[in-house]
Amino acid sequence: MTLYDFIKRVFRFQFRLMGWKMQGVENMPSEGPVILALNQVNFWDPIVAASSLSRQVFFMVKEELFSIPFLGRILLKLGAFPVKQGQGDINAIRQSLGVLKEGRVLGLFPEGARSKTGASPKGLPGIVLLMDKSKASVVPIKVHGTRHLLTKGWGKLGVVVGKPLTAEMLKAPVGVENRREWIANQVMQAMSELSEAK
Template sequence: MTFYSFAKGIFRLQFRLMGWKVQGVENMPCEGPVILAINHVSMWDPVVAACSVPRHVSFMAKEELFSLPILGKIFSRLGAFPVKRGHGDMNAIRQSLAILKGGGVLGLFPEGTRSKTGEIQKGMPGMVLLMEKSQASVVPVKVRGTKHMFTKGWGKITIVLGQPLTAQMLKVPEGVENRREWIADRIMQAMIELPEAK
């Protein structure tokens, strides 16, 4: 058993005890490159999202987290890798593409940072670059109830996975100046329109 599988099993048990609800797992492709595009309200979002799908998910995370003495090593062992925010971090892009071109699953928070209001914010077009270069499908994921999870999240954690989106499905109309921004907006809109878990 890998460290990832062990940690995932422990957290899944904890989340079940907390009464989490997961919907749309059948929308997750069983194989091939996939980008999980997840809204971001809490540091627990990657853990909850990874536990909600059957496949191994590698996350891009801000590089500051990897300088923390213990947590940095845990993140690395879980397959996460650092990204320098506010730059075009070519190392992070190359690592992301390597994961996707190897048929893996990449977890992304296209808003770029946590939403202070809980409302889903504008998505960054870098997600579309990865989608196009790797021919990965994008699965929009809406996570709720993770803010103050262990004090206020009991019975409120929900995860909904939407239908996979591909570049072929997101045809950009003529006259659009920034095509990647337009596609990113469509993906974020699909995330916003996901129903609340029942």
């Protein structure tokens, strides 16, 4: 058993005790390259999302976390890799494409940072670049109930996995000036339209 699988089992056990609800997990493709587009209110969101899926998710994580000695090593062992926020990070893009070209699942946050309010801002066009280069589909996913998870999250924790969005489904209409921005916002809209798991 890998470290990733062991940690996932531990968290799945804990989340089940908390009344964890999952919806739409059957929408996740069982093979092939996938870009997981995830909302993020706090650090629990990617953990809850990854624990919900049978496939391993390779997350793009802000580079500052890798400078924390113990945490940085754990993140690397779990398949995460650093990205410099607020700028075009060529190394992060190359690593992302490498994950997708191997037919794996790339986890990222299209808005580029955590939302303090939970609202969905505009998506960053980088996700479209990855789609274009890899031909991967995008699976929107919504995690809810992670605010104050350990104290107030009991019975509120849930995950909703949306249906895959393919390049064909995300073709920009004729006349759209900024294609990448339009597609990125369509992904964000698909994420925001996911209702909470019941």
